[in-house]
Amino acid sequence: MRKPCCDKENINKGAWSKQEDQKLIDYIQVHGEGCWGSIPKAAGLYRCGKSCRLRWLNYLRPDIKRGIFDQDEEDLVIKLHALLGNRWALIAGRLPGRTDNEVKNYWNSHIRRKLIKMGIDPNNHKLHKGLPSINPHVSNAGTSSICDEAMNKDINNNSNNKLSFNKSFDAMRKIEASKNNSSSSLNLDLTIALPSKDCESQRTRDMDTDTDIDLNC
DNA sequence: AACAGGACCAACCGCGCGAGG
DNA sequence: CCCTCGCGCGGTTGGTCCTGT
Incomplete structure (x- = not known):
């Protein structure tokens, strides 16, 4: 049985107060991110390190786009x-400025519902057989994913503004290939367009994470 | 105005992985 | 190797807000 991440006694849970936020911001501005396990004590917070990390990454970070x-x-x-x-x-x-939590929430609350309404299975991005589609891009029900068309459109339209995905994505492709080896209809030429204005901030971001992507802006 | 149900979102939980001893 | 620990991730929960009746 795994131990809990932190001592449950003397640990606040639930919503963060303004004072707690400020303490965390002040501490990170001085000492930087990292060593989450020791931050609560050092910053005078009665929170576990994971909670501090989550609060910072998902809410307090200055580059977050809300x-x-x-x-x-x-x-x-x-x-x-x-x-x-x-x-x-x-x-x-x-997505510069967006957090995984935000993307996940947005997917589950907006996009997922939207796709279902359009007759598209949000899990595999294929049309449900027998359901009408209101998406003009999808005409070959059950044979092609919605992203194939969108991807091809982007690839054709953005030849001078492409992302070249390297080894991390190679690994990802292997995972996807093994996962989908019997039914994959995806075009795995992973060349995706991004708005050019975002390239610089994207590059900075990638340096901070292990998402090892080569950008040709 | 009051209530119910749905939508949204911040936060928690547990697991997997990698680094270091 | 094996074990422990810290970190990061994805799934889930629960509180709050919004909207319709």
């Missing part, structure tokens, strides 16, 4: 989900 997803972001989430499945951290890594 608010509703625009159409480009939503499209990208759909495409990336079709490629990667529920790998929210990887998907969020392609």
Whole structure:
């Protein structure tokens, strides 16, 4: 049996107060991120390290972009989900300022419902047989995923603004290939367009994470 | 105005993985 | 090797807000 991540006694749970937020922000601004296990004590917080990490990454980080997803972001989430499945951290890594939690929540509350309404299975991005589609891009029911068309469109339209995915994505492709080896209809040429204005912040972000992606902006 | 049900989202939980001893 | 520990991830929960009746 695994031990709990932290001593449950003297540990606050639930919503964070403004004072707690400020303590965490102040501490990280001075000492930087990392060593989450020791941060609560050092910062004078009665929280476990995991809770501090989550609060910082999902809410307090200064580069977080909040608010509703625009159409480009939503499209990208759909495409990336079709490629990667529920790998929210990887998907969020392609959306500057968005967190995995936010992407996951947005998927579950908005996109998933939207796809279902359109007659598209959100798990495999294929049309349900027999259901009408209101998506003009999808015409070959049951044979092609929604992202194939969108991907091909992007690849054709953005030849000078492409992401070249290297070894991390090679690994990802292997995983996906083994997962889908019997039924995959995805085009695994993982060349995806991003808005050019985001490239620089994206590059910075990738340096901070292990998502090892080579960008040609 | 009051209530119910749904939607949204912050936070928690447990597991897997990698690093270090 | 094996074990322990810390970190990161994805799934889930629960509180709050919103909307319809």
